[in-house]
Amino acid sequence: MIVPHYRPSFSSREITAVRKVIDSGYIAQGERVQELETTLAEFVEKNFGVAVSSGTTALILALKALKVSSGNEVIIPAYTCTALWHAVKAVDSIPVFSDIETKYWNLDPDDVKRKITPKTKAIIFPHMFGQPGRIQEISDLGIPVIEDIAQSIGARINGRPVGMFGTISIGSFYATKVIGAGEGGIIFTDDKTVENYIRDIREYDEKETLTPRISAKMNDITATIALEQFHKLPEFTSKRKKILAQYKPVLRDRILIPVRDSGFQSNLYRCIISHPEKTADELIKLGKEYGITLRKPVYKPIHTYFNGQNLINTESAWKRQVSIPIFPDMTDLEVELVYNFLKRTFSKL
C-alpha cells in the first residue's frame, strides 16, 4: 500500500451541489460565483471578492490593478510556487528574489528591505504551507503588498484572518489546495475601483467600449464545489489537527511547520519536518521504501533556475525540508503507516 501525499476530500455534498447547478440549466458565471465571492470576502474581512479562473490569473490581475508594468520590480520569495514568477513576467516586470526567515519560513522583512529600489512597485507575500508570516512588517514599508493566501486560507495572525492584510489579496482553488475545486482563483480588495477594474477585465463580451480584456471567469460548477469545500474548512482543520497530534510525540521539535505560536496560527495545510542527519532527498527515498509519499515543500526554489544569487535560508530549507501526508481524508491505517515510518526514522534521535 502506498500512502499518497495528498488526496482531495469530497462527499455527496459536492455531488449534490454540482447536480443542482447542472439541473438548473445554467452553468456559466452566475449566482454561485457571486455567493462564493461574498462569502469568502466576508471571511477574510475584505469588502469585495472577485472570482477568476486561477490563482495565477488572480496574481496577474492584482498586479495590473496596481499598475505594475514594464520595467517595474516586484519582490517575491524564491521558496514558493513558480506562479509568482510567471505572474510578474506576464506584466512585463522584473521579479526580485528575497530570502525567507527561519521562524515562520516566509518572506524575511529585513531581506525585503535590502531588495527595495526606486523601481520596486509591489511585493507579493505568500503565507506558505498554511503558516502565516511577518506580513505586517512588510506592509509598514509603504509599498503595495499582494497577500497570497493560496495555501493559507483559514490561518490567522493575532486572531485576524490572513487575506485581510494585503493591499490586494489573492487565493486559489486548485485541486490540491485547502479549498480544492479543480481550478479557480479569487481576488480580495477593499477598493471599489480595483473591484470594478477586475470585474470588467475578466470578461470581454458585450461591452460598450473596446479596450483589451481577457476571459478569466469562474463558472458556477467550480464555485459550488469551492463553496462546499469552504463550508468544510473547520472540519478539514480539525481532522488535520488530530493527525498532527498523532505525529507529534515522535517528531517533537523536528516539526518546522506548523510553528508553535498562538499569534501566528496555521491552517495546518502542510506539516513540514526535517531530520538532523538526513537530507530531504534521503528522507523522500526512505519514505518511498516504506510506501509513504513525502514531498519537497516546493518543487525548486525559483532563483536556482538562474545563476548567481545566494539565498542561504531558502537553499538550506530546500535541502532539508520535507512535507509529510496530513490531509483530512487520511484513513486511520494511512496515519498509522506514516506514524510507524516516522517512529523508525526519528525515535532514535
Ligand SMILES: Cc1ncc(COP(=O)(O)O)c(C=O)c1O
Ligand atoms: C502560493 C501560491 N500562489 C499562487 C498559486 C497559483 O495558483 P493556481 O495554481 O490556481 O494558478 C499557487 C499554486 O498553485 C501557490 O501555491
